[in-house]
Structures are given as C-alpha cells and as structure tokens.
Amino acid sequence: VCVFTALISLSFGGAVGLMFLMLGCALPQYNQYWPLFVLFFYILSPIPYCIARRLVDDTDATSNACKELAVFLTTGIVVSAFGLPIVFARAELIYWGSCALVLTGNTVIFATILGFFLVFGSNDDFSWQQW
Secondary structure, eight states: OOHHHHHHHHHHHHHHHHHHHHHHHHHHTTOOOOGGHHHHHHHTTHHHHHHHHSSSOOTTSSSHHHHHHHHHHHHHHHHHHHHHHHHHHHTSSSSSHHHHHHHHHHHHHHHHHHHHHHHHOSSSSSSSGGG
C-alpha cells in the first residue's frame, strides 16, 4: 500500500511541476517556449547518480570518488536548470513572470526526482533497479 501511495504522490508531483513549466510557456501574455529547454535537465539529472550506483558497492561506508563525482555532476545539472530561465529573463527572451513559473516547476520536479530516489533507492524487494 505504501509503494502505491508513493507512486501516486510522485506522479502528482511530476504533473504539477510540468503544469507550472507549461504555464510559464503557454500563457497568452508570455507565449515564449524557450523555457522548455529545461526538460533536457530533467532527463539528465538522474543519469550520473544511476551510473554511479551501478558501479559502486554500497557496502563500503567510506566516501567514494565515483559517487562524489556523480553528486557533483547532478548538482551542476540542477543549478543549470535553475540558471537557464534566469539567463533567458535577463536577456529578455522571456518575461520575469514566466521565469518565476518555470523556477517553481523546477523546484517541484526536482523534489519529485529526489523523492523517487528516496522511496525507491534502497535495495529492498521492490526497487527501481528491477526496472
């Protein structure tokens, strides 16, 4: 029951985050689709950590350079996703209201991605690694 509740909550979070992103693009007063480039960051953000989890043995309690590099790259991707709409707004490609909606969507989407790894990241019977 807890797994299905988590899946429903994560699905709802993803839908709300994408709604904010689409509102930042498609509202008539904004009508600029440049912010959709943050979708690439949504796709890229979990990749370094997923690769590091496959390469690193979790039984080692000490810090691992591969895992540290994955966290560093993931942090760079997330910061870039927040910086891109701000750069677009400063360059006057999009309006600041659109930037605020996209940043809100970024916050919700990355919280949803983090929640996915917190819920399904452990090596129990029902794990995302089975997929």
